[in-house]
Amino acid sequence: MRQGADRIEAATPVGRDRAVDALRALAILGVVLGHWLVTALVADGGALHASSPLQPMPWLAPISWAFQTLAVFLLVGGHVATRSYAAARAKGTPYRQWLSARLSRLFKPVAAVVALWTVAATALFLSGAEFGTIRTLVKSALSPLWFLVVFAALTAATPLVARLNPLWPLAVVLHVDLLRFGLGAPQSLGWVNLAAGWLVPYTLGAAWTRGELGSRRAALTLLAGGTAATAALVALAHYPASMVGVPGAAISNFNPPTLAAVTFGLAQCGLALLLRDRLRRTMRRPLAWAAVAFVNLFAMTIFLWHQTALMATTAATLPAGHLPGLHTPPDHLAWVGFRLAWLPVFALALTVCWTAFHSYERRGPRRTGTRPSQVVRAHLGRRETSAGAVRRA
Template identity: 55%
Template sequence: MLDTRTRDPRGGPATTRPAGGDATPAGHTARRGLVARINAATPPGRDRAVDALRAFAILGVILGHWLVTVFVPSGDGQLAVTSPLASMPAFAPVSWVLQTLAVFFLVGGYTAAKGHRSGEPYLPWLRRRMARLLRPVPVLLLAWIPATAALWRAGYEPETLRSLVKLVLSPLWFLAVYGALTALTPVIMVVWRRLGVRGAAIPVAATAAIDLARFGLDGPAWLGWATVITGWLVPFYLGIAWANGQATSRRTAVALLGGGAVATAGLIMYAGYPASMVGVPGAAISNLNPPTLAAVAFGIAQAGLALLLRRPLARWMERPRAWAAVALANLSAMTVFLWHQTAMMTITVGAALAAGTLPGLHSVPDTPEWLLARLPWLLAFAAALAGFWALAHRFERGGRKTRS
């Protein structure tokens, strides 16, 4: 009888097991070996909670987009973008859970500050970080050139194509802002050394002033785009404070969570800001595009919650399998982030061309039953994303190991 030898990933001796009486399946053994290798390769001093927060932030954004972005038939075989938030305002609390960009900027500030303090010269440090951030972008853009041509040949008109391409390009604004704040890390660090956590009040006040000019004084709409920097600077700045030993106490985290939540509720109830923390088609004001003071307050609350969860997450990440899953997700986080909209559109458009209108995928999202019909499609989106990840993730790492 043939037998195979399996090396214990913890370093134990090889064991012999019959090929036909597999008590430990080969796949399970391989997974255990991968988990062991990932944990062995992790530096002892790494703050695993930071990676967990980054992974959860990206997961929240992806699930949020998959739930609130819906393509419905608009006539003549065309597709129009809508959202359940437009017809079901009670759906807004979902956006409070899944709009997690502030957590990503909080983690970005933390890692930028840690990297800046490492002693690496500024330009090589910035070049390395920008390469990791931007390397997957050309692959996505190049892939969408033939995809757009194929959709045009399939009969989709320019209006539908613009809607599709806009969703593909929408994640790029995040990369631009994130990259700009990363490049400004030395300047932000100077402000932090002088003002400490109180320095976060500067971008908060700037965002409030811009909102006042836009909504209270009938200022030009383009003025609001300045909040793309001032708004996301707030969690980024708090991440820098976290990296430098401030904003880490339970009292501070509770103050951020409570103060941000109360401010958000007040702005929604008494200042006319939308309840949804993402854009809603047809709405006069979007909290996210560009960020409003309500989005900033909400981000402060999220930062406080993230800091409160830091220690429980760190304990959870001591479990080898949990850490291995988070570590793998972080290795190609930008690839997953950039391709998740393409994965959703591949399933949505492909199904429309092959089978017409399908419940939960192309049906108008105006009833609670729609949500139940939508949930199974998330698995299809995830499968498509896994396929795109398998093809594109290698471009993110560039063939070399990069530090976070």
Template identity: 60%
Template sequence: MVSVAARIEAATPAGRDRGMDALRALAILGVVAGHWLVTAWVHGPGGKVYVSSPLSYLPALTPLSWVLQTLAVFFFVGGYAAARSLRSAVDRPAWVRARMGRLLRPVVPLALLWTGVAAGMALHGLPERAVRSLVLPAVGPLWFLAVFAALSAATPLLLLLRPGAVAVSAVAVVLVVDALRFGQGGPDWLGWVNLAAGWLVPYALGICWANGALTSRRAAAGLLAGGTAGAVVLVTGFGYPASMVGVTGAKLSNLSPPTLAVVCFGIAQVGLALLAREPLARLMRRPRIWAAVALANLSAMTIFLWHQTAPAVTVLAALRFGDVPGLLAPPTEPLWVLHRLAWLPVFAALLGVAWLSPLRRGSFNDRVS
């Protein structure tokens, strides 16, 4: 490990923004850990399998969603990194094509695997609902990739605009959509406008950061305080869910599609990320810690896309054994959480299989640039 850490340290460019890489790694860790802890499958009679959530039965775990729902940080860092990278690009259309290739390349093996698995489950007589319950969570990260890719492709245009005004306008769009949906009885499909507008907010704030704005502690503290206040008011005074992730069976989700509450929560996360960046950058001067963060950043998109495949494959293999604790037993008791924690090393090992293959291709500088 010392040798690997020394090699990575030597290969890291002097101007590398290690604080930004640390934020990206923490965002990925939060999303992966969150999904692994709140996605539950339940084994029913006749081979039935359906998706559940411990948050449906154990509301005391709701604060966990405030810690592990870190998507806004990933979009924020993504906007920052894209703007910095694009600024030095000679050919912007070529930059967009290259970016799309890097984002979309991991999709092909994921799609091929789950197409084959779904066909195999159907041929072996698994009920259609069970097939959907296993496949949809595994390929669910693709919605994130689609939005992230769209915002990445729009980065040249966003750089020509005032990103601060774009972020404010996007918040206004989410506000109007929520008002129409919840206050005026608007159609549910209208909420999906927020899928782009909601995540545009942290992405545009990342571009602001890359342009030299949001550099003061006062600005960061303002985002943290304002976003927190907005989320608290919406949850306590306007009936928005307290959970910042979707809860199976709940009438309203803050995340699917995004609501104003999760946008405010994301703004608060951006402020916290800005305050944490400098301490994280100093921590990244320790070679071993930096090596772990750098390796996580090597295949951040691959890790994100494949992380739900690990528990889904484990559940598929365990179907023959019935109500396996932590995998296929109802998540109705606190003991379920302990059982699920015991399965996390298995999930991590399976994710490592997907992660190691791209890791072995290309050099350090090729993969993290």
């Protein structure tokens, strides 16, 4: 392992901004751990239904503050996409070709997970499984797909939003919430925020590319302003404290995004920008950098299959009885302790999924005998070619 890490370290170009890769890896792993901690599948007789420990124990809301990291992912995504588009324009690459290259990597692994769950759902139906159980499993396993659709739409809009001031989509979210919660407008109006809300961190990433967020003062302003606004909205305007959806809740900060979710994302983005220098120093350690490079290379595989790992573990162990932390109601603190003990099992199941399906995320034909360190080094070389073009431009 050490030798592989050293080879990856030696192959990494000197000018590469490793903090960008570290932030993306932390965002992906935050989503994975967040889902594994707050997604509960309760066995009721022979059926499974979705629940969450945040429902009976709302004081656990800070868990969602730590692991709701999509805003950071979009910050990095906006930064990388605008940088990549600038490089493509400098080389004369047509927009359609640039977009196709970016989306093909994004959606290639989707076919595998959709195909597997189509087969699994059919097999469960033919075996006589309850329809509610099938629906719960499939819905939970495929839930990451909605974010890929949003991210793909934002990526396609990169040329239009590359110079958009983040205050504009933030103003849209503010007015939508004012109409929904203050003036009695239909709640369906909130779906406007599905685009506007996630556009805020994405355009912050574009501002990062333009050099507008390079100072410590800008990052501190985002962190302090976002934190103060979120605290005021929760304490004074009675927005939910949880930054993820809670089954049965009257209002969700997440589905669709509310103003509180967006201001919380601003705080997260500010913190991420403040951590850049520290992350760069940490990434000088070969083992840490190798781990981050690996997560980045297989980010979509990890993101798409982590819920399947949870569903497979839950379903496969159901014949053993109602296991605590896995099949039991998440209505007491002991459940959280048991769930923490299950995390290594979920990680093992995800490793099995990765072993079976990671080749769908790799570009080009699968080469027998290629070691992960070789794949990572090749990936770093491709990514550095694009980044170098931007610097030269």
